[in-house]
Amino acid sequence: MQPTSHAFKQNAHEALENPVLQEALGGIRTGWQAARGRAAGALPEFEQLRDTGRDIKNHVLAHLDLYLEAFTAKVEEAGGKVHWARDAAEARTIVLELCREADARTVTKSKSMIAEEIGLNPWLEANDVKPVETDLGEYIIQLAGQPPSHLVGPAVHMTKDEVSDLFHKHHGGERLEEGGALVGEARRVLRQRYLEADVGITGANFLVAETGSIITVTNEGNAELTQGLPRTHICIASIEKIVPTMEDAFTLLRLLARSATGQEFSAYTTVMTGPKREEDLDGPREFHLVLLDNGRSKMVGSAFQEMLRCIRCGACMNHCPVYLAAGGHAYGWVYVGPMGSVLTPQFVGIEEAHPLPNASTFCGRCEEVCPVRIPLPKLMRHWREEQFNRQLNPPAARYGLALWGFVARRPRLYRLATGMAVGAMRLLGGRQGRMRRLPLAGGWTGTRDMPAPQGPTFMQAWKKRRGAGS
Ligand code: SF4
Known part of the structure; x- marks a missing residue:
């Protein structure tokens, strides 16, 4: 995705004048924001859990090399293969080669921010491999030809009426109005795609070093079908997703669901270790894990290290007054909201993304709700200093x-x-x-x-x- 972060101000002006978008964004306040408040309030040890989550991630970052080695050894012991990718281009090439080895024409994909980060879909399409998104939100924006606007709800910027028009245009038949009917239609279309796919590509919420397992979390069960049905499963994940033990992963999972959608636990949490074994009834015959660095190892030990604790829950954007007014597309790249204002300059350069650290009122709500206590305003201030030192502000x-x-x-x-x-x-x-x-x-x-x-x-x-x- 070509970044347009330099045009944040212009993008935000347009977003503010779009009544459909404003209506869609209003739902975040009454939906996820309120649900997170209720879920956090109902768990007496929630604040303590946040400290534990922060400490787990800090411990991993202090010993990242050791845990990555341990994880790799376990994946290979279970019959999987690990591929290291220094940057986005390397990751794309590895995935395409694996698709070609599997003779794949169609691949199913479950939601992966790393796939967005490396621009995987346009790359596969340009090389005659058809990617089909299976997460409902991702499927909607794939049909609309748009990038995601939120970490958890990629199509949160769209109203039901817009989705209705979109499905009618692409699926034909009767125009459906009711939410349940639209979901049913997407399910019917996607079931067939699962069966046709030669390769399934997923992301991972956590990588467990002690077992070599990957953990995926969804509310639709699409990651399970994506990784379990095709002959080959490719998982693409970034290096900071690693956690030492299964217990650590479950501590973070308790934080993730509550912070993201206010659920105690997501509907589907799947632990997958290696490819199908003799005694397994189903599963992929091949399992490949593409481990992406893309500048993250340089963040370790830098002023931005704390950002690597992020578990991609989306709570910071759900509570950010700037995000709630401007929406995700205004940020002009894959990562949006306060976490995007810190990460985007890291990935696309502060020259391109210089308005983003200023896209904040510094009210501090993002830090207040972040499950792993990332000091987002402090990190944005570091970028502001950088921006000032390089004379990038007006x-x-x-x-x-x-x-x-x-x-x-x-x-x-x-x-x-x-x-x-x-x-x-x-x-x-x-x-x-x-x-x-x-x-x-x-x-x-x-x-x-x-x-x-x-x-x-x-x-x-x-x-x-x-x-x-x-
Ligand atoms: S920065 Fe914190 S609140 Fe924002 S997505 Fe990451 S973990 Fe969630």
Whole structure:
């Protein structure tokens, strides 16, 4: 996917003017956000579990090389094959070669953000292999020719009516209106695709070092059919998905479902170890695991290491006022919301993604709900510093900050300037105390009034208080 993160502002403006998108985004507040609150409130040890989750991931990152080696040995012991991919291009090439070895014309895919990250679908299509998404949300956006707009609900930006039109256009027949009927139709179409597929491609939520197992989580059971029915199963996962033990994986799974959708546990949690054994009734004859680095090993030990704790639950975006107003596509790449504002500059470069660390009010809600306690505002601030150091922010912001720095270092001048500014704003606010226009603040006053300052300034109040104290 060609990034358009540099155009975040423009993308967000368009999103704000799209009433259909705004209606769809409204559902996140009443749906997942509320459900996460109820699920967290109903589990007395939830906060303690978050500490444990953070500690498990920190421990893994401190010993990543050892756990990766242990995991690889276990996968091979179980009859699977591990392929290491340094970057997206290498991962795509490996997957295509495996598809060609399997003589595959059609592959089924269950939802994988790593597949999105490496641009797998367009690559397979360009090489005469037809990928069919089997997660309902992914299937919808594949038909619509759009990228996902959310980690957990890739089609969350679409309304039922839009899906109805889309299915009618692609499946023909009667136009279905009811949600259950639309799901039934998708199921009917996809069942046939599962049977036709030569290869199944899945992601993984966790990779368990002690057993060499992969764990997938879905609410539709599509990952199970994708990995179990075709002759060959390819799993693509990034290196930080590793956890030491099955117990650790289940600790994180308890956090994942509650944080993502407010469920105690997802409907399907599947543990898969190697290909089909003699005594197994079914399963793939070949199992390949493509382990992707794509810059992650460089994040270990850097200021952004903590981002590697992410378990892709989506809670940070469900609670972010900027995401809830602009939607996922405004971020212009695969990862969206607060986690995307940290990860996207890492993958596509801060030059391309420089507006994203500013796509935040720094209200701190993302950090407050992150199940593994990633300090997202702090990490975005690191990117802002980087952006400032490389002079990537607009000249008005740079000169404005330089001017502020000059004045702030001179207390007398600062007092004089703030006193004059406050006086002018009170004058502009008039009797109603609200400003309709304010120079340099058109982004705010273009759509709403700004309240004029009330009462004493902070410095006046501080002086008075100090005087009273002494
Ligand atoms: S950063 Fe935290 S809240 Fe956001 S997706 Fe990752 S784990 Fe979930």
